[in-house]
Amino acid sequence: RTLTTQMKATGEVMSICNNFEGALMKAIRSLEQHVDSLMSYDFTGLSKEDLIEELCIVDDMRIWRIAEAIRRGVDYETIHKITKIDNWFIDKIAILVEMEEELRKKELTEDLLREAKRIEFPDHVIAKLAGKTEDEVKALRKEYGITAAYKMVDTCAAEFEASTPYYYSVYGGENEAEGKTDKKKVLILGSGPIRIGQGVEFDYSTVHAVKTIKEAGYEAIIINNNPETVSTDYTTSDKLYFEPLCVEDVMNVIEMEKPDGIIASLGGQTAINLANPLQERGVKLIGTDCAAIEKAENRDAFEKLLSELSIPQPKGQAVTNIEDGVRAAEEIGYPVLVRPSFVLGGRAMQIVAKEEHLRHYLKTAVEIDEDKPVLVDKYICGKEVEIDAICDGTDVFVPGIMELVERTGVHSGDSISVYPTFSISDKVKATILDYAKKLGIGIGIVGLFNIQFIVDRQENVSIIEVNPRSSRTVPFLSKATGYPLADIATKVILGKSLKEQGITVSYPEEKKRWYVKVPAFSFAKLSGMDAYLSPEMKSTGEAIGYDKKLHRAMYKAMIASGIRVQNYGTVIVTLADEDKDEALPLIRRFYDMGFNIEATSLTGEHLKQHGIRTRILGKPSEGSSEILDAIRAGYVSYVINTRAILSGVHYEDGVAIRSAATQNNITMLTSLDTVKVLLDVLEEVTIGISTIDAE
Numbered sequence: 216r217t218l219t220t221q222m223k224a225t226g227e228v229m230s231i232c233n234n235f236e237g238a239l240m241k242a243i244r245s246l247e248q249h250v251d252s253l254m255s256y257d258f259t260g261l262s263k264e265d266l267i268e269e270l271c272i273v274d275d276m277r278i279w280r281i282a283e284a285i286r287r288g289v290d291y292e293t294i295h296k297i298t299k300i301d302n303w304f305i306d307k308i309a310i311l312v313e314m315e316e317e318l319r320k321k322e323l324t325e326d327l328l329r330e331a332k333r334i335e336f337p338d339h340v341i342a343k344l345a346g347k348t349e350d351e352v353k354a355l356r357k358e359y360g361i362t363a364a365y366k367m368v369d370t371c372a373a374e375f376e377a378s379t380p381y382y383y384s385v386y387g388g389e390n391e392a393e394g395k396t397d398k399k400k401v402l403i404l405g406s407g408p409i410r411i412g413q414g415v416e417f418d419y420s421t422v423h424a425v426k427t428i429k430e431a432g433y434e435a436i437i438i439n440n441n442p443e444t445v446s447t448d449y450t451t452s453d454k455l456y457f458e459p460l461c462v463e464d465v466m467n468v469i470e471m472e473k474p475d476g477i478i479a480s481l482g483g484q485t486a487i488n489l490a491n492p493l494q495e496r497g498v499k500l501i502g503t504d505c506a507a508i509e510k511a512e513n514r515d516a517f518e519k520l521l522s523e524l525s526i527p528q529p530k531g532q533a534v535t536n537i538e539d540g541v542r543a544a545e546e547i548g549y550p551v552l553v554r555p556s557f558v559l560g561g562r563a564m565q566i567v568a569k570e571e572h573l574r575h576y577l578k579t580a581v582e583i584d585e586d587k588p589v590l591v592d593k594y595i596c597g598k599e600v601e602i603d604a605i606c607d608g609t610d611v612f613v614p615g616i617m618e619l620v621e622r623t624g625v626h627s628g629d630s631i632s633v634y635p636t637f638s639i640s641d642k643v644k645a646t647i648l649d650y651a652k653k654l655g656i657g658i659g660i661v662g663l664f665n666i667q668f669i670v671d672r673q674e675n676v677s678i679i680e681v682n683p684r685s686s687r688t689v690p691f692l693s694k695a696t697g698y699p700l701a702d703i704a705t706k707v708i709l710g711k712s713l714k715e716q717g718i719t720v721s722y723p724e725e726k727k728r729w730y731v732k733v734p735a736f737s738f739a740k741l742s743g744m745d746a747y748l749s750p751e752m753k754s755t756g757e758a759i760g761y762d763k764k765l766h767r768a769m770y771k772a773m774i775a776s777g778i779r780v781q782n783y784g785t786v787i788v789t790l791a792d793e794d795k796d797e798a799l800p801l802i803r804r805f806y807d808m809g810f811n812i813e814a815t816s817l818t819g820e821h822l823k824q825h826g827i828r829t830r831i832l833g834k835p836s837e838g839s840s841e842i843l844d845a846i847r848a849g850y851v852s853y854v855i856n857t858r859a860i861l862s863g864v865h866y867e868d869g870v871a872i873r874s875a876a877t878q879n880n881i882t883m884l885t886s887l888d889t890v891k892v893l894l895d896v897l898e899e900v901t902i903g904i905s906t907i908d909a910e
Contacts, residue, residue: 216274223741225755226409229442231368231383231457235307237335244337245440245459247407247485252340253282253311263287270297281305285312310334318344325359328352332361332386337463363467365392365456370449381449383457384467392454392471398434400474401501401709404486405439405446407460412628412752413687417483418444420663420685423701424481425452431709433475438468439482460485462492469498476501478708480662480684481701487512487684502708503683507659511683514590521678524653528678529669531592537577543591544573550594552750553577555587564750566594566624568859597671599623599630599679600639600647603692603700604664606655607707610714613651613722614698616644617688617732621888623669623679626752628687631772631892632732634695635725637765639670646676648722654681663689663704688732691759695730696723729765732757733772738877746873747858747885766899769892779882780893782901784852785811787832787845789872790818791859798855798887799825804894808901810852813845815868834868846875853893855884 230241244251256279258266266284270277277298284294291305314331321327323345331341338352345352356362365382382392403424406417421437422445428435429452437452440459449455454472458464460482469477479490480503487508494505510516514533521528529552532543544551544567553576554564567573577589599619605612618639620631636644647668655664658681665686667679685701693700706716713719734754738746744753760772773780786805790798795818802822806812812829814822819831833839845851854876858869876883884890 216276218273218275221740221742225411225737226414227442228408228440228459229447229457230440230459232335233366233385233388234334235304236310237333237385239307240311240335240337241440241459241464244461244464245407247410247460251337251461252315253279253308254315254340255279256283258283263289267293267297270294278308282308282312285309286315315344323347323352323355325361328355328359329361329386332356335386337461339463361386363471364388364390365468365471367391368449368457379449380452380454381457382454384464390471396434398432400434400436400472401428401476401478402436402438402469402472402474403428403452403478404460404465404482404489405437405441405444406482407439407485408441409443411755413483413485414756415444416687416690417481417485417685418446419690419693420481420701420704421446422451423699424478424705427702427705428709429453431706433709436468436472436474438465460489462489462496465489465493466496466498469493475499478502478662478705480708481705483684502662502704503660503664507661508683510658511664511681514588517681520654520657524650524657526650526653526678527675529593529595531590533588533590535588537574540577540589540591541570541573544570547591547593552590552592552594554590554592554750564626566750595623595669595671595677597623597669598638599625599627600636600643600668600670600676601627601632601688602647602651602666602668603686603689604651604655604666605662605700605704605707605713606660606664607712608656608659608661609712610718611652611655611721612703612713612718613648614696614700615692615725616647616722617692620892621748621886624750625748625886626750627667628752629734629736629748629754631734631769631889632688632691633765633769634692634730637729640674643670643674643676644722650676650678652721654678658683662708663700691730691732691757694759695761696726698723728761728763729768730759730761731765731768731772732759733769733776733778735776738883739880742878745870746877746883747856747869748889764899766892766895770896770900773893773896779852779880780896780900781852781882782897783809785813785845785850786853786855787813787842787851787872788818788822788829788855789815789834789842789857789869790821790855791857792817793859794857794887795821798857798890799827801887801890801894802855803827804898805853808897813842813851815842835871836868842872843875846872846881847879849879851876851879851881853882853884855890857885857887 228242228245230238232238269280291302294305295302339349342349342352363384365384368381370379403421405421409415425435434453436454437446438456438458439447456468477498477500479486479500490508491505510520530547534540534543550566550568553567601617602613615634616636617632617634618636663685665682669677689700735756737755758772758775760768762768806827813832814829815834816831819829822829833841856869856872
């Protein structure tokens with residue numbers, strides 16, 4: 216987490232206010248990191264001396280340490296001397312800390328409440344400090360006439376008179392946003408900051424939706440807080456509110472604008488998470504509603520629906536404490552896939568093979584309680600297939616089926632995705648389409664949804680999950696199939712059925728070209744992140760390649776994503792025991808192409824026994840730095856490293872090897888499925904050599 220001259224951020228938020236303290240408070244709660252103020256981290260375990268010492272740490276928690284230091288009476292000069300942060304900023308943080316104290320100790324008068332709102336303390340934080348409920352604080356605000364007003368951003372810097380529909384909220388002052396219009400209004404909730412798991416792909420759907428809403432004669436309004444995206448260009452929508460995507464801030468805009476409908480299904484998990492609290496406050500959602508979201512995301516409701524529809528899924532349970540988790544895993548059978556519910560990007564998702572590892576995971580990796588259940592599912596090894604679809608309540612349209620190269624166990628966002636499928640039978644496709652229609656209608660989807668499937672060796676199809684919203688693959692599938700999914704879905708949300716749009720087939724004819732999406736990773740920049748691909752998403756971008764030949768499309772996408780594709784050099788191999796037999800023919804293909812093979816001791820002996828000439832390298836646990844020195848020497852083209860899933864043994868050697876490979880910009884492969892397609896590509900682009908009379 217230490218911040219240096221090497222950039223590590225994957226995204227950012229922007230906030231606007233007429234005072235710095237308010238802008239800082241808005242920015243903090245826009246982060247979507249479970250922080251809402253300068254009190255969000257607990258430093259009670261630190262003495263004052265330890266806290267002063269920790270001010271030297273330059274990381275993402277530094278601002279909270281400074282606030283705690285001010286609470287403990289550390290003077291500005293000491294903080295400035297250690298952090299080199301200007302006293303002006305320290306003073307502004309101190310103003311926020313002083314307001315915390317006043318709200319704790321004083322009666323919540325009109326003047327105090329007005330000042331707290333001026334510097335953007337949210338109602339629920341005020342309530343917590345003042346010993347009241349959030350509803351009581353809101354009622355007091357209404358009684359005192361303390362409501363949000365909206366100021367227009369002057370895009371001409373006062374050089375010329377400007378009138379741009381680009382607003383930010385303040386407490387106090389005249390309202391410059393005109394809520395009245397002759398048109399009906401549709402408000403779209405944006406996707407917030409870019410981060411691993413929720414990138415700019417979600418903004419794609421928002422922007423396309425705005426275009427379609429405007430064409431349909433509505434006024435299109437966006438709430439978002441990400442300065443990097445197209446949706447926050449003030450020329451995109453009819454009105455842009457640059458605000459935190461939090462319930463109170465969104466409700467303030469809704470109460471002022473009074474839109475005819477709110478769309479929550481196009482802004483990723485950020486927007487979906489707002490749907491229920493908004494509906495509870497009487498807000499009208501259009502498109503997929505809260506009942507449908509609950510059916511898809513509530514474990515018990517989803518299992519009941521699948522049972523009614525006779526659709527199989529891996530055996531699993533939602534648990535709310537550690538002992539229930541252990542019992543569930545014993546009943547289901549190891550290995551199990553464990554993950555928090557209601558998250559995006561597979562955050563904190565792991566495959567666990569032993570009870571001791573499960574207990575460690577439940578104690579350290581996630582919060583687990585009645586409000587935050589953890590899902591424990593049977594891990595099934597198989598092909599992973601994904602669709603994006605549109606449902607209008609009667610019909611379901613699936614523009615394409617994507618097959619993922621890597622088998623289950625690697626997050627779909629980190630997998631190579633191919634359209635059309637390359638190894639899925641027509642029987643499996645028919646099953647997928649049948650399940651898609653049943654689920655779209657059964658859940659009550661109106662608009663976009665995404666389903667991920669497992670296909671086992673016997674061609675049995677099971678459901679991994681259904682996302683009742685737009686997904687990260689919508690831009691890829693839209694470009695590959697030629698169907699503008701976000702536009703079609705928005706028309707459905709506005710009430711125009713698929714048939715009325717001229718879409719009368721459930722699955723159109725597949726394209727003759729191949730389209731490949733390859734993830735891009737930033738392991739070299741995000742030091743400390745393990746490069747091993749797992750159920751937790753780690754990629755920070757992606758690239759597309761297309762061609763009439765699959766392997767050429769794959770080659771283009773790999774090159775575009777930053778993978779160094781070399782058809783010469785040395786391959787270092789270190790394999791888990793369970794992968795050695797499957798990897799053998801793959802390593803032989805490298806060997807037959809002329810690559811030098813180097814390996815750790817047990818892997819090397821296995822390769823040698825099967826006729827592959829291999830140089831053995833010592834590893835750190837053997838007291839040797841040979842393998843790390845080889846990686847750093849500059850002659851290695853690829854490092855192939857797998858780790859055991861079934862045994863649950865993860866040696867530190869693997870972490871050191873993967874770290875050395877990423878630090879030295881060597882292509883790191885942790886899935887044998889990726890190795891196979893890379894070999895297919897290398898054989899496609901490499902000129903073969905043979906004798907003149909060879910058959």
